[in-house]
Amino acid sequence: MDVTPANKATAALYNYTPHVFNGNYNVFKLWKRYFPKVVKLYPDGTILQVKNDAGIYLIEGGKKRPFSTYSAFTSRFKPEQIVTVTKDDLDNYPPGDAIRFSNYSLVQTPDKKIYLLVDKEKRPFASLAVFKKIGFNPEEIETASSSDLSLYTIGKTITATSTYVTGILMQDTKTGGVFYVVDGTKAPVIDKILLSTKFKGKKITKATTKTLSKYAKVDPVTLDDGTLVKTDSFPTVYLISNGLKRPFADEASFNKLGYNTKNVITVSSQFLYNYQQGDIITSGTTAQ
Numbered sequence: 547m548d549v550t551p552a553n554k555a556t557a558a559l560y561n562y563t564p565h566v567f568n569g570n571y572n573v574f575k576l577w578k579r580y581f582p583k584v585v586k587l588y589p590d591g592t593i594l595q596v597k598n599d600a601g602i603y604l605i606e607g608g609k610k611r612p613f614s615t616y617s618a619f620t621s622r623f624k625p626e627q628i629v630t631v632t633k634d635d636l637d638n639y640p641p642g643d644a645i646r647f648s649n650y651s652l653v654q655t656p657d658k659k660i661y662l663l664v665d666k667e668k669r670p671f672a673s674l675a676v677f678k679k680i681g682f683n684p685e686e687i688e689t690a691s692s693s694d695l696s697l698y699t700i701g702k703t704i705t706a707t708s709t710y711v712t713g714i715l716m717q718d719t720k721t722g723g724v725f726y727v728v729d730g731t732k733a734p735v736i737d738k739i740l741l742s743t744k745f746k747g748k749k750i751t752k753a754t755t756k757t758l759s760k761y762a763k764v765d766p767v768t769l770d771d772g773t774l775v776k777t778d779s780f781p782t783v784y785l786i787s788n789g790l791k792r793p794f795a796d797e798a799s800f801n802k803l804g805y806n807t808k809n810v811i812t813v814s815s816q817f818l819y820n821y822q823q824g825d826i827i828t829s830g831t832t833a834q
Contacts, residue, residue: 586830591605591772610639629805647694652682655690662711664701669711671704676705680706704729716753719754725761726745732762733765734767735767737813739813771789774809776811777818787824799829
């Protein structure tokens with residue numbers, strides 16, 4: 547049987563290694579053993595972009611979810627959080643559903659239901675009258691298909707008595723404590739770093755203790771997925787991923803994956819204690 551090598555490398559293998567006795571197979575096997583491919587695995591919450599490519603992707607559920615618009619990206623993350631990778635690195639992930647809408651978008655589905663999109667939730671309005679009473683503009687409503695919202699979970703219904711549905715920062719004039727107030731609840735902001743990161747540029751409204759007592763106290767505000775963090779008392783860097791703090795194995799792993807030390811924020815040990823620890827992040831796995 548005639549064999550036509552596809553390239554010079556294959557031709558060289560046939561010239562210098564006997565094709566009988568599994569010569570070419572042994573070369574392949576030895577190459578894989580001594581020169582394995584290192585697959586970089588990025589945790590959920592990481593933002594990836596191939597150099598000189600416009601596409602930006604969120605790693606979520608082990609898939610790469612493209613942002614349909616730049617505003618959909620910037621409404622959730624900051625440009626400096628992007629990790630630049632090679633096309634091979636990005637190709638390690640199967641494609642996921644596109645992220646089409648910006649955070650806090652108002653959308654309407656074919657069944658005429660209107661939702662406010664907040665993080666990973668879609669909050670339905672009790673009625674069109676409620677929508678108008680709260681003060682939203684009907685011209686801001688975008689059309690969404692059922693598949694567009696398939697990955698959002700149903701959130702709390704917005705009613706006529708709902709307050710601050712998009713959230714507001716309130717500071718107790720007596721104690722100085724700051725809370726994130728949203729829809730009848732108040733979440734303590736227990737580390738001031740949150741005011742310059744998660745709530746950067748957000749106005750703080752003064753409120754009396756009596757006013758704040760009307761809201762039910764809930765768990766403290768936490769950092770968003772994709773945030774790099776450490777404490778001032780220990781050098782270990784963590785990535786917040788799916789609500790867990792995942793430590794990097796070492797500085798080499800951090801650097802090889804392409805993260806930037808400029809994006810690491812320092813918090814108190816007490817604040818970081820609120821997170822359960824997840825799996826260690828290494829620079830990759832070896833594919834045989």
